[in-house]
Amino acid sequence: MIKFGPSGTGLAFGEDGLSKTIQVPSWLKAKNLDLFEYSFGRGVRIGEETARSYGEEFAKHGIEISVHAPYFINMATDDEQKALNNHNYLIDSITALKNLGGNRCVFHPGSPLKKNRRDAMDILIGRMDIMLQEMYDLGHNDILLGVETMGKFAQLGDEDEVIEIVSRDNMLVPCIDFGHLNARTCGGITGYDEYARIIEKFINGVGFEKVDNMHIHFSKIEYSPKGEVRHLTFGDTQYGPDYEPLAKAFYEFDIHPYVVCESAGTQTEDSLYMKNYYNSLK
Numbered sequence: 001m002i003k004f005g006p007s008g009t010g011l012a013f014g015e016d017g018l019s020k021t022i023q024v025p026s027w028l029k030a031k032n033l034d035l036f037e038y039s040f041g042r043g044v045r046i047g048e049e050t051a052r053s054y055g056e057e058f059a060k061h062g063i064e065i066s067v068h069a070p071y072f073i074n075m076a077t078d079d080e081q082k083a084l085n086n087h088n089y090l091i092d093s094i095t096a097l098k099n100l101g102g103n104r105c106v107f108h109p110g111s112p113l114k115k116n117r118r119d120a121m122d123i124l125i126g127r128m129d130i131m132l133q134e135m136y137d138l139g140h141n142d143i144l145l146g147v148e149t150m151g152k153f154a155q156l157g158d159e160d161e162v163i164e165i166v167s168r169d170n171m172l173v174p175c176i177d178f179g180h181l182n183a184r185t186c187g188g189i190t191g192y193d194e195y196a197r198i199i200e201k202f203i204n205g206v207g208f209e210k211v212d213n214m215h216i217h218f219s220k221i222e223y224s225p226k227g228e229v230r231h232l233t234f235g236d237t238q239y240g241p242d243y244e245p246l247a248k249a250f251y252e253f254d255i256h257p258y259v260v261c262e263s264a265g266t267q268t269e270d271s272l273y274m275k276n277y278y279n280s281l282k
């Protein structure tokens with residue numbers, strides 16, 4: 001089943017007089033949403049007991065949970081100490097995810113910094129293989145690890161790079177961030193045909209099953225010639241991309257991704273719009 005929900009709670013949570021994470025599951029349930037993405041963007045700061053107590057509440061209300069690993073992870077680094085730290089941040093994210101009762105963790109692949117892209121990809125793939133082996137050793141191979149398409153041209157994570165990484169193991173799925181792809185191509189997603197091209201390319205690259213089960217991040221994003229500048233709300237009419245043709249593509253391709261809205265502050269309202277619009281096309 002396709003699922004919709006926000007990354008973080010946004011402004012509406014506070015406006016409803018709420019402030020505690022333990023209140024999130026019932027709040028989302030009351031709004032008829034399905035999913036919550038817990039961001040460890042600035043670090044994994046949740047103890048086992050706390051995570052388990054949140055997890056019970058999410059399960060009770062039938063809200064699926066996913067996590068976003070820290071933004072500072074760079075799997076393409078050539079610094080061995082940093083590589084070890086990154087490895088541990090990912091394992092910590094996955095451990096917290098499992099304590100929360102979820103089974104999807106998303107991460108940003110990394111940046112080449114001063115290396116050329118191919119060399120950076122080779123380093124990244126070597127480090128991913130070590131990471132994946134540890135996940136098998138720890139029995140963490142029952143989760144899906146989402147590799148995100150990135151919004152700045154300088155970052156690894158264009159379509160081909162994500163396909164190459166995701167093809168390496170059954171645990172890996174694409175996390176297509178259509179706002180990012182639109183930003184890194186300075187407005188390349190102009191309508192249904194471009195969404196269809198991207199989805200078809202991923203089906204050809206990683207197989208239908210992984211695309212059917214993929215993770216999606218969606219928001220409208222301001223961009224410059226270097227790509228992503230900042231996330232916007234669905235109120236934006238200048239940068240896009242438009243969501244509506246993507247909802248049509250979900251039906252045309254008969255795919256059932258988890259769709260996380262990352263609007264700036266309005267992610268809960270916007271994800272509900274996405275769900276309702278999708279259902280209106282039935």
Ligand SMILES: [Zn+2]
Nearest residue numbers: 068108148217
């Ligand atoms: Zn992300």
